[in-house]
Amino acid sequence: MPSALPLGDPAPADGLLPPPADRAAGAAHRDFGLYVHVPFCRVRCGYCDFNTYTATELRGAKQADYWQEAVAEMRFGAEVLDRSGYAPRPISTVFFGGGTPTLLPAEQLVGMLHAARDTWGFADGAEITTEANPDSVDAAYLQTLADAGFTRVSFGMQSAVPSVLATLERTHDPERVPDVVRWAKDAGLQVSLDLIYGTPGETIDDWQRSLDAVVAERPDHVSAYALIVEEGTKLARQIKSGVVEAPSDDLQADMYERADATLGDAGYDWYEVSNFSTGPETRSRHNLGYWVGHDWWGVGPGSHSYVGDTRWWNVKHPAAYAQRMAAGESPSAGRETIDADTHELERILLLSRVRGALRTDSLGPEARREVAGLIADGLVDGRTALRGEITLTLKGRLLADAVVRRLT
Known part of the structure; x- marks a missing residue:
């Protein structure tokens, strides 16, 4: 089942944020x-603890009503940002994630996109x-x-x-992956393979x-993530009971080194520890926004948002979310104010993972x-x-947590 929401302070029903101050004052x-x-x-994959539902x-x-609830x-x-004193800003990036966004009819994704444009405007x-499974498009x-x-x-x-x-x-x-990549490219879309x-x-x-298969498709972007066994998942239970073996840290390190070599030889540069692209223009700007400290609003059950000095998260279950939206209330389940020490720790933790993003004169x-x-x-x-x-360095990427500990 999906992981639990974090603990935090109660969120008001009107969703209003604290008045802009400190870091929040620079939101514009x-x-x-x-x-x-x-x-x-x-279906629910055995390793997944994302907030998803069959x-x-x-x-x-x-499910058919969801897109209107998101709108x-x-x-x-x-309205919340306006009433909380934040100047209007157009959206720089939109990311539909899940779950499987492409389980919805294309017209519903388009409807949500048009609503976002009409509500905030696009930069x-x-x-x-959008994320997609190869069998869903x-x-x-x-x-x-x-x-x-x-x-x-x-x-x-995967x-x-x-x-x-x-x-x-x-x-x-x-064997369907080459087809969906070709269809996406023919439509004029940039392609990432995860x-x-x-x-x-x-x-x-x-x-x-798998690496050779990715390189053969020449996507614009590749993400390569080490499997993490999350508590409460079917995979965690299988490992605990001895049905399958736990992933080997040493083997995962070898696999990362192999990915770095294979993708590097094929013309992909790493720009974040787990992400590679053909150049700056094909990096995931949305995910970079998380890493470099930009603001975002997260729509939907279990989504997290971060604006100014405030981080909050929505109720998890789609039924509870639908009830909040029908009542005109904030779907937020809790929130926290990020103090200066926490912000600095998170800044170093995230920026150090991005190539060249952390400046020594900011330490x-x-x-x-x-x-x-x-x-x-x-x-x-x-x-x-x-x-x-x-x-x-490559060694530093394998030991990124140790680097952060020494810098904080």
Whole structure:
């Protein structure tokens, strides 16, 4: 089942945010993103703890009504920001995630996109992305999205090896991936392929097969994430009972090194520890917004938002979310105010993962003194440090948490 929401302070029914102050006062100079969570899946994958629901788990919520509920939250959000004293900002990026957004009819995704544009407006060159499973779209569906203004699609490929997909309980046929990539490119969409490595039973040769399959499709962007076994998932229970073996940290490290080498040889540069692109113009600008500290509003059950100094999260279940929206109340279940110390910790944690994003002159005196040691230990690139930028080496990316501990 989905993981629990964090603890926090109660959120008011009107959703109003504290008056802009400190970091919040500079909101007008930060990009504003919109995340739309679509919490529906045909089946629940055994490794997944995302806030998603199959048809039998909806308990009163109606999938067909969801897009209108999401539109209601967009309009509610614009009013909240206005009444809380935040100057209007156009949306720089939109990301439809899930779940499987493309389980909804294309016309419903388009309807939500048009509502976002009508509510907030779009910045010039706005990036508009949806996630999709390879078995949830066809050429006509993707063309409809492109015609409506979508610019990117991120396919959950995960692996090219049927046995690995079976362990993950993914339902798509890997042989369909070349078709969906071609259809997306023909529609004029940028393409990202998302991979998971370290699945129980996956060998280094299996992983190389997946990397080779990705490179053969020439996507614009590749994400490669190590499998994390989340408490409460079916996979965690299988590992605990001995049905499958836990992922090996050493093997996952070898797999990351193999991904870096294979993708690098094929012309992909890493720009965040788990993300590779063909150049700056094909990076995921929406996800970069999270890492570099921009603001965003998260629409939908369980979505998180971050504006100014305030972070909040919505009720989890689609039925509870629908009830809040029908009543004209905030769907927020709780929130927290980010103090200066927490903000600094999160800033270093996130920026250090992004190539060249953390400036040495933005660090405190003690952290700056650590940089020389990190270079000597082979964790930070010395050449970029001379330019005042912290860029992790390959070894540093494998030990990113240790780098953060030394800088904080």
